[in-house]
Amino acid sequence: MSEAKNLLRGETGNWEVVIGLEVHAQVASVTKLFSGASAEYGAGPNENVSLVDAAMPGMLPVINSFCVDQAIRTGLGLNAKINLWSRFDRKNYFYPDLPQGYQISQYKDPIVGEGEIEVELDAERTIKVGIERLHLEQDAGKSVHDLAPKESYVDLNRSGVALMEIVSKPEMRSAEEASAYFSKLRTIVRYLGTCDGNMDQGSMRADVNVSVCREGNYEKFVETGDFSYLGTRTETKNVNSIRFVRQVVDYEARRQIQVLESGGTIDQETRLFDVKTGETKTMRSKEDAHDYRYFPDPDLLPLTFTQAHVDAIAASLPELPDAKKHRFVQTYGLSPYDASVLVMDKAKADYFEEVAKGRDGKLAANWVTTELFGLLNKLDKSIEESPISAPQLGGLIDLIQDQTISGKIAKQVFEIMLEEGGDPKEIVEARGLKQVTDTGALEAAADKIIAANPEQVAKVKDKPKALGWFVGQVMKETGGKANPQAVNAILKEKLGLE
Amino acid sequence: MSLDEATVRKVAKLARIAMSDEEITPLIGELNGIIDWIEQLQEVDIDGVEAMTSSVDVALPMRADTLTHDETGGGKPGEIVANAPKTEDHFFIVPKVVE
Amino acid sequence: MTDLTTLTLASLRDGLAKKEFTATEATSAYLERAEASGPLNAYVRLTAEKAREQAKASDERIGKGEARPLEGVPLGIKDLFCTDGIPTNASSKILEGFTPTYESTVSGNLKRDGAVFLGKLNLDEFAMGSSNETSAHGPVINPWRREGQDTKLSPGGSSGGSAAAVAARLCAGATATDTGGSIRQPAALTGTVGIKPTYGRCSRFGIVAFASSLDQAGPIARDVRDAAIMLTSMASYDPKDSTSIDRPVPDYEKALAGGVKGLKIGIPKEYRLDGMPSEIDALWQRGADLLKEQGAEIVEVSLPLTKYALPVYYIVAPAEASSNLARYDGVRYGQRVHDDDINELYAKTRGEGFGAEVKRRLMIGTYVLSAGYYDAYYLRAQRVRKKIADELAAVFEGVDLLLTPSSPSSAFGLGEKSSDPIEMYLNDVFTVTANLAGVPGVSVPAGLDGQGLPLGLQLVAPAFGEEVMLRGAAALEEAIGFDAQPTEWWKS
Numbered sequence A: 001m002s003e004a005k006n007l008l009r010g011e012t013g014n015w016e017v018v019i020g021l022e023v024h025a026q027v028a029s030v031t032k033l034f035s036g037a038s039a040e041y042g043a044g045p046n047e048n049v050s051l052v053d054a055a056m057p058g059m060l061p062v063i064n065s066f067c068v069d070q071a072i073r074t075g076l077g078l079n080a081k082i083n084l085w086s087r088f089d090r091k092n093y094f095y096p097d098l099p100q101g102y103q104i105s106q107y108k109d110p111i112v113g114e115g116e117i118e119v120e121l122d123a124e125r126t127i128k129v130g131i132e133r134l135h136l137e138q139d140a141g142k143s144v145h146d147l148a149p150k151e152s153y154v155d156l157n158r159s160g161v162a163l164m165e166i167v168s169k170p171e172m173r174s175a176e177e178a179s180a181y182f183s184k185l186r187t188i189v190r191y192l193g194t195c196d197g198n199m200d201q202g203s204m205r206a207d208v209n210v211s212v213c214r215e216g217n218y219e220k221f222v223e224t225g226d227f228s229y230l231g232t233r234t235e236t237k238n239v240n241s242i243r244f245v246r247q248v249v250d251y252e253a254r255r256q257i258q259v260l261e262s263g264g265t266i267d268q269e270t271r272l273f274d275v276k277t278g279e280t281k282t283m284r285s286k287e288d289a290h291d292y293r294y295f296p297d298p299d300l301l302p303l304t305f306t307q308a309h310v311d312a313i314a315a316s317l318p319e320l321p322d323a324k325k326h327r328f329v330q331t332y333g334l335s336p337y338d339a340s341v342l343v344m345d346k347a348k349a350d351y352f353e354e355v356a357k358g359r360d361g362k363l364a365a366n367w368v369t370t371e372l373f374g375l376l377n378k379l380d381k382s383i384e385e386s387p388i389s390a391p392q393l394g395g396l397i398d399l400i401q402d403q404t405i406s407g408k409i410a411k412q413v414f415e416i417m418l419e420e421g422g423d424p425k426e427i428v429e430a431r432g433l434k435q436v437t438d439t440g441a442l443e444a445a446a447d448k449i450i451a452a453n454p455e456q457v458a459k460v461k462d463k464p465k466a467l468g469w470f471v472g473q474v475m476k477e478t479g480g481k482a483n484p485q486a487v488n489a490i491l492k493e494k495l496g497l498e
Numbered sequence B: 001m002s003l004d005e006a007t008v009r010k011v012a013k014l015a016r017i018a019m020s021d022e023e024i025t026p027l028i029g030e031l032n033g034i035i036d037w038i039e040q041l042q043e044v045d046i047d048g049v050e051a052m053t054s055s056v057d058v059a060l061p062m063r064a065d066t067l068t069h070d071e072t073g074g075g076k077p078g079e080i081v082a083n084a085p086k087t088e089d090h091f092f093i094v095p096k097v098v099e
Numbered sequence C: 001m002t003d004l005t006t007l008t009l010a011s012l013r014d015g016l017a018k019k020e021f022t023a024t025e026a027t028s029a030y031l032e033r034a035e036a037s038g039p040l041n042a043y044v045r046l047t048a049e050k051a052r053e054q055a056k057a058s059d060e061r062i063g064k065g066e067a068r069p070l071e072g073v074p075l076g077i078k079d080l081f082c083t084d085g086i087p088t089n090a091s092s093k094i095l096e097g098f099t100p101t102y103e104s105t106v107s108g109n110l111k112r113d114g115a116v117f118l119g120k121l122n123l124d125e126f127a128m129g130s131s132n133e134t135s136a137h138g139p140v141i142n143p144w145r146r147e148g149q150d151t152k153l154s155p156g157g158s159s160g161g162s163a164a165a166v167a168a169r170l171c172a173g174a175t176a177t178d179t180g181g182s183i184r185q186p187a188a189l190t191g192t193v194g195i196k197p198t199y200g201r202c203s204r205f206g207i208v209a210f211a212s213s214l215d216q217a218g219p220i221a222r223d224v225r226d227a228a229i230m231l232t233s234m235a236s237y238d239p240k241d242s243t244s245i246d247r248p249v250p251d252y253e254k255a256l257a258g259g260v261k262g263l264k265i266g267i268p269k270e271y272r273l274d275g276m277p278s279e280i281d282a283l284w285q286r287g288a289d290l291l292k293e294q295g296a297e298i299v300e301v302s303l304p305l306t307k308y309a310l311p312v313y314y315i316v317a318p319a320e321a322s323s324n325l326a327r328y329d330g331v332r333y334g335q336r337v338h339d340d341d342i343n344e345l346y347a348k349t350r351g352e353g354f355g356a357e358v359k360r361r362l363m364i365g366t367y368v369l370s371a372g373y374y375d376a377y378y379l380r381a382q383r384v385r386k387k388i389a390d391e392l393a394a395v396f397e398g399v400d401l402l403l404t405p406s407s408p409s410s411a412f413g414l415g416e417k418s419s420d421p422i423e424m425y426l427n428d429v430f431t432v433t434a435n436l437a438g439v440p441g442v443s444v445p446a447g448l449d450g451q452g453l454p455l456g457l458q459l460v461a462p463a464f465g466e467e468v469m470l471r472g473a474a475a476l477e478e479a480i481g482f483d484a485q486p487t488e489w490w491k492s
């Protein structure tokens, strides 16, 4: 729950927005949840469909153990309760892309119960978002509407693909929080490898539940758990980008406030997001209100496994973003926010660690987040495609740390590595960029400048700040290779300052 | 509980079964007869009894995540649409579904 | 040469092995009889050509000394079992024109063992019925008639085609399925033997589903041995059916010899219904006496919840059916009644495709699962079901088997019961408990009633007690010595 609640000003007073997300994440499995057909994306029509997926008479489901383990794995990643006993129910409704006439899902007894994750908003603000549950279910097929004027073409390739539906608690209070949560979920499943997080291919979609209530009512809801304090929610389905989640929340909040303030009411309905207009619109007419007639699937038995099995999976988990973040703060002395930026993408975090190992962590973080990420942004390249390798950048940082070069020179070397590649040490050698620490040479240069500028010398006596000018001159004299600290000392001494 | 005509029509709609008035009228009586007969279950004391959804009490068997090539595997779009009333290019065809 | 169709499955099998005659001869004999059985309406489809090919292949194997357990034995297959390349319609208009590209595990097992398939047998639509009158192909007619009458009688249901075909010697044995009594009741009404195995003993894969938690395949045959031989082939563990049980399949034929000496057999007093024909009571008593003479101990037991089994069944089965039959929507297979609106297309397709009884049950099932009624009906029924199963298990602590009548009446006339659904449902009053509890049951001919119609007795065993159950059945069969045959009025 975020402390600072975000108030929306209306004609008649202030409103608060409350958001809950149902995220569908496709399990990264080879085959479907209940059949041995491929779950791969992009095959020809009904290419990846078995007789089971097409619901031919007499066909029966048999569950994929890998999908079960990925649900457990994800549950552990969400710090959630794993249920050793769960069950599959049938959700009954008629639709052309639902061949069985029901979806096999988990309604009453999901495989994963309550959990909680940390979500970073920015340098200052990190919120916790509660997870209500995670359950396994079948995806539906796809109807193509633009192949013929009066007909829809049905492709069942997706039908039966394993989904994890991750349901949040209604604890997000702004578009910013909702999109940050969605993005954090994506980071977690990608770390775990349980879902590829590929939103363009629909591997991850969010149903965005939005409601508005009068200022203060949310707190009352939190205290009492009484939902009547909250407004009626709408559910906008299959939102498949972090940006769109933001837009949906903003649009829905505004729309609902307008409706309410003009005396209207919000109906609990399913809506669709129009990517072009950035608006949401009603999806199903209320007249065929759904009655899903959930009941336990008699073709399947309760799903059970041992705590030992869960423990074994827990032992195999990689370090997760939050743990990594906290470790980066401890080990490398980074600010929590810098750390969270670094861990958002596992590849970036790994790159950073390779650079930071045995070196000044802060310095490494600055070079990675500012110089390198800046460069990648400019080149629009991913970390995997970085033209400068971690060892290269590490070597450069070594040269700064052992005073072989100054930060200023380091930026030059960075540019050279970008253009021509090569080992930073060799570059520095070859181009004689080493900084001069030989005091003899520096004293000579200092004497030269002092002799040539008597009036400046006079000034500096009562205005020590002017010292900087002398330093600059000496640096220029030595082509920037002089060690700034050394130059400082020598000048102070020669100019008889303090 | 007894089913009036409206309820029967609602249930028929939910079950996607078109019924003529000639069918509905007798059905109302029959369904009510059956429901009344079923009502006797209300007599049974079921306190603390859990529901029995299957007579089998073994753990749910699972399969490995590997492609299969029998009825449970894919790669046979021709076979999938072979019995369909209307198809084209291995798609099933239905009247336009407006969303 | 003797009419090969008079041989039991066992002697046919043995004669084939001994090359006393060929599978081709046996198959032709059965096909001939089947083709001349029109008035019975038992077969919806004869696959003569395929059958002759299979028989030929069997003869070759026998010649090479490679005979399999059922090599060359001609069987009939209930049209609820999907058969690769052979239309399978579950006696429903909605599945007209559907030809599976796959084989059910059970029929596949029989093929694996060398059986020859003569054709597909008639049944109540989607196995929903107890008289075969709900079939889209019209009712099956019982080969048996009341003495001196030509009233058309029902063979019972839903496996009416299978029972009639076996009784009329239109096949050496037949596959069937039993959800509430659909094997045992028709077997009783046709003087044949029917086994409903333990739930999970035979795979449901490839069998058109009615009620998933109750459906179980089994054989209908001429005697206990034949049924045991068929069950040995039909039963298997099937990884494609999550409710199939991984347990070795015994040779049930070997189990028959045991006898009943030392077995404790319970007589559930609540099965003595008021208004039940006295003949049934008498045959039941006689059965008990015969078992006693052979060394079994007969004890009265009590199953007070018996009367709730049928109401439970008529909530659970329709509920599961309403969901299982949702796939018949005119999109991927079967009949479609077109409409420009998809929901209208569904409604018209299903409205015209399903018959009255199926619609009735889909309505009940949809209703008991719908919002506001789930707890009062479906959930309560499943809890009462648990109590019934526990009560039965407790009784089996004390006895090895139960002996009961198989049906509350002998064969009834077409239309006699179809006017009142509940009266029809009461046909399963003695059989349905075994389905709810998932335990096996077998119906054995007990004799003829006053009108010369067969009646059956049922033995029920605990889960996976098939071997003991069949021992009892064999002993009972032998003691009763039922050898009546229907007059062949349909051949003319």
Ligand SMILES: [Mg+2]
Binding pocket: A022, A207
């Ligand atoms: Mg949703």
Ligand SMILES: [Zn+2]
Binding pocket: A024, A137, A165
């Ligand atoms: Zn879902």
